[in-house]
Each structure stands twice: as structure tokens, then as C-alpha cells.
Amino acid sequence: MNAKPWQLQILDKSLKKKEKLRLLERGLEVQPGTTSLDLGCAQGMLSYFLYRKGGDWVHTDQDFANLLAARGLVPKNLVRTGTGLFPFRDRVFDFVVCLDYLEHLDDDDLCLAEIDRILKDRGRLILVTPHTGRFYLLHKLRPALGMKLEFYGHKREGYGLGEIEAMLRRHGLRVTRHLTYSKFFSEFFELVINAAYVRILARRKRSDLRDGRIKPSDASEFEAQRRTFRLYSLIYPFVWLVAQLDRLLFFMKGYSLMVWAEKAPDRPRRSF
Numbered sequence: 001m002n003a004k005p006w007q008l009q010i011l012d013k014s015l016k017k018k019e020k021l022r023l024l025e026r027g028l029e030v031q032p033g034t035t036s037l038d039l040g041c042a043q044g045m046l047s048y049f050l051y052r053k054g055g056d057w058v059h060t061d062q063d064f065a066n067l068l069a070a071r072g073l074v075p076k077n078l079v080r081t082g083t084g085l086f087p088f089r090d091r092v093f094d095f096v097v098c099l100d101y102l103e104h105l106d107d108d109d110l111c112l113a114e115i116d117r118i119l120k121d122r123g124r125l126i127l128v129t130p131h132t133g134r135f136y137l138l139h140k141l142r143p144a145l146g147m148k149l150e151f152y153g154h155k156r157e158g159y160g161l162g163e164i165e166a167m168l169r170r171h172g173l174r175v176t177r178h179l180t181y182s183k184f185f186s187e188f189f190e191l192v193i194n195a196a197y198v199r200i201l202a203r204r205k206r207s208d209l210r211d212g213r214i215k216p217s218d219a220s221e222f223e224a225q226r227r228t229f230r231l232y233s234l235i236y237p238f239v240w241l242v243a244q245l246d247r248l249l250f251f252m253k254g255y256s257l258m259v260w261a262e263k264a265p266d267r268p269r270r271s272f
Helices: 006-012 015-027 047-052 064-070 108-118 137-144 161-170 184-201 219-224 226-248
Strands: 035-039 056-061 078-080 093-099 119-130 173-181 256-263
Touching: 006 015, 006 219, 015 047, 015 119, 015 173, 015 184, 015 226, 015 256, 035 047, 047 056, 056 064, 064 078, 093 108, 108 119, 108 161, 108 173, 119 161, 137 184, 161 173, 161 256, 184 226, 219 226
Parallel strands: 035 056, 035 093, 056 078, 093 119
Antiparallel strands: 119 256, 173 256
């Protein structure tokens, strides 16, 4: 029996999440006493590593079931948020980390306005979203595999860099750095695995969680698929090896966008 929490077992075999974590580990510096918000923590898979960075973290999600799952990885400061205004005072956080959350919201503009409101002057944001553009073949392949946006819990396919920059600028947040990751081969394997889970393994399961149903959402669901997970673990080294072909695609952008931004100081807050 593997004593590692089920979320971290999934992370160990996820090309995309491991790359996201690697980039976060390199690009996220938290000083002692820093007050940080983990916005949209889901089942706590990456929250565990954010918490271990130090400082004072608050982890939030819209779904109580997600917070229950995350509680096994982060022991405190788990807060349920709604779909509107955040339950926090103005200018209280030094840092906000928003990982693959914005695309799940009906009102993404309101979310960015709230991030602006709760960030201190010169507070920082790391934002990760799906990356879209004209030549993204796999976005066109998803419908052919029957993978609807609702299976991912997404309200939109994703964002282009220019769109994200304009949205952030509208709320006084200036992009200081950006990159993309998860190129064709990594994204292809991710799509195939998600499709297999939705169409075969979870076909009798309906989930109302905001992050969809492309992976197990709790320990019992993971245990129900443990035999399949073990089989996938056997072929994972081959999947990882083929995914390294992404390194040859230096001329291509990735299917995920990571943006660092900073809040401009001494600026009046927009009212809604």
C-alpha cells in the first residue's frame, strides 16, 4: 500500500502538473511573514507545495468537497468562496496564486477585480490558464473525441496572452513576465488520458464540481480506479519519454500560459 496521499500519487504521473510545479518552484519566492492566497485549490494537489514554501497561506475553493479533500494536504486556513466577491478585506494579501481557475468562472472579470482589491500595493500575482490561439490543433481535436468544455468544468477554452494582459491592465495589474508550457506531445497525452477517464472510467459518474470530472475527485474514487492507475504507472516511463519530444518544438508555444503580474501602487479601486 502506497502511503503517499492519493493526490500526490496522481501528481507523480501527470506530465502537465509536474511541469507546472517545476515552474512554480523556480518562480515563486515567499518570504517569512508573507500573506498569500491560493485561489481555487481544488483537491490540494499543488497547494501542498505552496504551503511548504512558508509564509501564511489561505487556500480557497468554491466546492466544499474539494476543501475536504485538500484538508489532508494542507492542515489549516481552508476557506470556501462563492462565485462573486471574496470574503477578505481590501489590501490584505502580498501574493495571490491563481492556478487554472479563471477559465472555470462565469465572471472572470469580477475575479480579477477582486484580486486587485485584496492585493496590497505592489502585491504580486501568478496566474495560470489554458493558452489559446489560431494554430492550436488539439483544441480542435477535443470535440472530435467528445470532450466538451463542461467535462473540464470550463466556461471558455482559454486565453491568449494579449487578452490576459488587457484584462489585467484594466484592473491595475501589470504583467512582468510570462511563458507557456505543455507543448504538443505533453498536451496530446493529457487529452487522451482525460478522454479515457471521462468516456470509460467515469462514464457513470456525474460531477458538479467546478473543476469538472477529468480525474478522481476524492480518495474513494481514486481507490476505485487503483488497478487502472497501476497499469498506467507501468507505461508512464514511455509516456514521459515520448513527451520529451516537446523539447524539439522550440518554435511552438505551449498549451498553458503562466503570467506574473504586479499591482500598481496608490490607485483607487474600481467599484462595481
